[in-house]
Amino acid sequence: MTKMNIGIIGGGAVGMLCAWYFGKQGHNITMYVRREEQCKELRQHGMQMREEQTRLYPTVHRSTNLKPEEVYVICTKQHAIEQIVHQLSQTPFISPLLFLQNGMEHVNHFSKLKNPIIVGVVEHGAMKHSDTLIGHTGRGIIRISPVTSDVHSAKEIKDALHYVEFPVRLEENWYDMLARKLVINAVINPITALFQVKNGGILQNEHLNSLAYLLCEEACSVVSLPVNVMWEEVQHIAKQTEANESSMMKDIKEGNKTEIEAISGYLLKHSSESIPYTTCMYKSVRAIEGIRKGEVNE
């Protein structure tokens, strides 16, 4: 197996999960994180996976201080993408970039980059407990697919990252792959966030279930995917991850900004027709974000 110098940008749940498993395989991991505090914590205590005894000590830098790497794995949330892309476009090294965001909003920024670009979707459940501790709450897979990278290089990266405990799979059609994930997120995320229910909630209540179907139908119409196939997939994922809290549910619970712009907002921007159920969920999640920030006298 080829050992690589991997730069992981973003110290959230997905960034730490990737750092952990790629590091365990023997790659040289450098984590680039936004906050000085997390930087210090990781340098001092290393990273820990819940229920495991060992620690991983990656190299740690601030995300404003990018060093040459053989591949960057970008694990920030959508709303940090613009800034990260700007920084990457300023570096002299044209390393391959693997983007692991939810939604499809990041795709709009790719034209600013000369680097070979690969996109991926993360089908794992992960939970960040602290700046150094994570949990792997749902075992899944990472699917990746080349956008501007050639297929051969994408396959080499896939082979390097793939690991039986943390599988990585190559997909042919990146648009299709992202669109499928977008549909799933556009259904599960806003409902679980708005009603503060776990993923299984959309299967357990008839009204949430019918809202979920209506959202699935609208999302499929925007990204041109077959609704019957995707509705099966949404329900399958909701069942498989029924005890998991979606990232958007967590964001609302913890008073963080959600990724609603990149998910439902993307669909709204790219739809030629009215998609009222998606609009309703978009406005609702944005409203809750505002209420949490104290915009409304409760």
Added chain:
Amino acid sequence: MTKMNIGIIGGGAVGMLCAWYFGKQGHNITMYVRREEQCKELRQHGMQMREEQTRLYPTVHRSTNLKPEEVYVICTKQHAIEQIVHQLSQTPFISPLLFLQNGMEHVNHFSKLKNPIIVGVVEHGAMKHSDTLIGHTGRGIIRISPVTSDVHSAKEIKDALHYVEFPVRLEENWYDMLARKLVINAVINPITALFQVKNGGILQNEHLNSLAYLLCEEACSVVSLPVNVMWEEVQHIAKQTEANESSMMKDIKEGNKTEIEAISGYLLKHSSESIPYTTCMYKSVRAIEGIRKGEVNE
């Protein structure tokens, strides 16, 4: 002023508010309540209005035991209407009936009754603190309008009930009056219930405000009212009652069944076109009712 024997059916906030003010005017009040417990409490302790020293001791019966009255004021929630109408239809006395429900669902049951029927809308804020204690949280008006009653009798009842502290006004067009209130409820109630904000919330957050407008537009299209006029009115009411909790917000908070069926559900049943924002709110409120009942594993 004519003293009347008034039977008030329903011991909730509106029933108690009416009993208090009509009683204060010197009418003979009999309250008909559902629960034996409230019956006992009211008989023993009488009724009290918060921040007032006196007590009112109405006659109290179970609502299954209707006695002859000169007018019945029906103050139950919509979901109790079917049963109350059935009981009223079984009594030998054809007393005038004044219905004070939210929504318009009760109108469908009027054909089962031979009594002269008057409908009313309550523009007061009231809060039931216990089975014997209420608060008058927002001073307003009661508007009434004859449906199958002749106008003359309706005016007599209006004159008897009207009181400077608790004004009652006669309206010409009952459908219009109920429809206006329905539109206001269809906007304010589901939003405040879903987001657990006070009435003013729909003015304080841009996303709630735009959802409110979309709901107003749909409701107006179903009941054929002008949206520009009604949107002004909705905002005016929300401003006037900004610190009030809507009845639906309270029902959700307290784990009670809401009146969503009679409000948004009525619009859904009577709309010839798709009204997706109303549908979304309807399903959302029904979902929360279910979640509160533990239908979903949180």
